[in-house]
Amino acid sequence: MSDETAQMSNTTAQQTCEKFYSSAKTYYFTRTQKGLLFSATAIGNLIGTYPVIVLEEKLSIRKLFTLFGMISAISTSLIPWLANFGFEFLFAMRFLEGFAYASAYPTLGTITSQWSLLADSGMYMSLIMCHLQIGPLFTMPVSGALCVSSFGWPATYYIHGVLTLVIIIIFYIVYRDSPKIHKNVSSKELSKIEFGKEVTYAKRMPKVPHSAIIRDISIWGVWIASIGGTLGFQIFFQYGPVYLNEVLNFTVEKAGLASALPMIFSIIVKVLAGPLSDHAACCGEKARVMLFTFISQGFMIGCFIFLALIPTNSASLGQIAYTAAIAFSGLNCVGVIKSAQLVARQHTHFVLSILSIISCLIILIIPLFVSLVAPDNTNEQCFNFNSESSDDKTINIIKILIINLYLLII
Numbered sequence: 001m002s003d004e005t006a007q008m009s010n011t012t013a014q015q016t017c018e019k020f021y022s023s024a025k026t027y028y029f030t031r032t033q034k035g036l037l038f039s040a041t042a043i044g045n046l047i048g049t050y051p052v053i054v055l056e057e058k059l060s061i062r063k064l065f066t067l068f069g070m071i072s073a074i075s076t077s078l079i080p081w082l083a084n085f086g087f088e089f090l091f092a093m094r095f096l097e098g099f100a101y102a103s104a105y106p107t108l109g110t111i112t113s114q115w116s117l118l119a120d121s122g123m124y125m126s127l128i129m130c131h132l133q134i135g136p137l138f139t140m141p142v143s144g145a146l147c148v149s150s151f152g153w154p155a156t157y158y159i160h161g162v163l164t165l166v167i168i169i170i171f172y173i174v175y176r177d178s179p180k181i182h183k184n185v186s187s188k189e190l191s192k193i194e195f196g197k198e199v200t201y202a203k204r205m206p207k208v209p210h211s212a213i214i215r216d217i218s219i220w221g222v223w224i225a226s227i228g229g230t231l232g233f234q235i236f237f238q239y240g241p242v243y244l245n246e247v248l249n250f251t252v253e254k255a256g257l258a259s260a261l262p263m264i265f266s267i268i269v270k271v272l273a274g275p276l277s278d279h280a281a282c283c284g285e286k287a288r289v290m291l292f293t294f295i296s297q298g299f300m301i302g303c304f305i306f307l308a309l310i311p312t313n314s315a316s317l318g319q320i321a322y323t324a325a326i327a328f329s330g331l332n333c334v335g336v337i338k339s340a341q342l343v344a345r346q347h348t349h350f351v352l353s354i355l356s357i358i359s360c361l362i363i364l365i366i367p368l369f370v371s372l373v374a375p376d377n378t379n380e381q382c383f384n385f386n387s388e389s390s391d392d393k394t395i396n397i398i399k400i401l402i403i404n405l406y407l408l409i410i
Helices: 003-023 031-056 061-085 087-101 104-115 118-128 131-147 154-174 187-194 210-215 217-247 252-279 285-309 315-334 336-373 379-383 390-409
Strands: none
Touching: 031 061, 031 087, 031 104, 031 336, 061 087, 061 104, 061 154, 104 118, 104 336, 118 252, 118 315, 118 336, 131 154, 131 252, 210 217, 210 336, 217 285, 217 315, 217 336, 252 285, 252 315, 285 315, 285 336, 315 336
């Protein structure tokens, strides 16, 4: 489990335990406070992106990621204790978890550009991006079980905090910022890794040509395409457990396990798609990137429309659509993310930092939209387009506009 996985797990843990955590006799939170706790990590991530961009040029990725990993481990471990002091302290720890995760996207971009073979960049990127699924895959069932056990919800945070600390220590010991300075990399391996690349290793990251990157139309294509993919993925990711629990009436334990299933499929899709995106002979590299982006986001569009049209009593069909959307979202790493790597090369970390900002903004906006269209998290509010109520008709118009906007974005 990588440190990106550990940090993803930390930011997911409260989402799974949120119902028990907020409804326990010891702590009570208002709807607004719950929404703020959901948004705290995104706010922290958004604010943390700028320090990451600045520190990338002053520190090595190894030191930078270790520093932010420590912040993630400490803030996660302190949540059970600081929750006793009130909502503000809990919010601050959630904020720090998100702040720490701001280092994940730039780091994975740098690691991939430094360590992967150019011809196999899709495979490396798809494997490292599995942290988006492995984190929730570990967290959801474990947190669901602990929240209803005698250990209670605090055990969830202690386990995640300790695991993150152990993993970040291993990362610092094992990782080096370039294969050039790693004692276990032979000259033969180094020549393969550096083949076709512009080798730019230094103790610090090279200065980013911000102006040239911002003026590049291809980079803008990457950023715009990421809006559609992130919008679709985050709706399913953030509210998947809530949907399974409150709409499909799964118990928390079953919701945790059911939420893990699409993550498993998504990992399988990524593992299969990575090599295919690198070596498929049926089309060129640009066409492969566009094809995987279209398939990934096209499936999410289909699932949104399907969920909007199926009868409200078809819970099994809803679960299938939810599973398919998460599974095929995995292709985005060999679509949008790989295109960023191909265009930006050694400056991928900066391009992915902007993707992180886009993701944070979407995460902050989605709860506002969900609270508008589905304040009670019922199936009728979420997906029924046949209501006769004037208020519901207004909401349905908004739903249709959102779906059409999503179609236009991608």
